Amino acid sequence: MFKENEKYIKMKNSEIILPDELKHINDWFWDIISKAKQDENKLRKILEKMDKDAIYDFQDLFIEAAVELRCQPFTDFTESSEDGIDDISNWVVSKGKAYYVEILDYPERIPYSVEDKTEEIIAHVADEVYFEKFGETTGLY
16 A cells, blocks of 8 residues: 655645646646546536536546556556556546656556556546547547
8 A cells, every 4th residue: 555645645736746748737637636536426527517628638638647657667566467557557647646746756656556446547437428428439548
């Protein structure tokens, strides 16, 4: 079990600084993640109120954030299957900005596996809502 870094726990998303190359993954996105609290039903309700572009943008940012964790040094500490790495990176993003930045700062803290926590992964919700509202997928996975 990983303990979240004390310096991030009580900070607001706007106070947590991402590396320059990831600053486009903005606080609009992280605030939605925070409100969802790893609960797909909460995220679904938030996204259902959004327009097509906003849901697409949310999904795009989610994927961009997760992809950053699908290479070394992060994969040095995770299981090696592609599906497992995808689940781990999606789970880390689902936990929110504080945990995400902690993993960026300390790659060795990334979980080896999240096999028993897949219900906490909310990566799929935006694409489902997009399909339900607009009859097409985002095409972003």
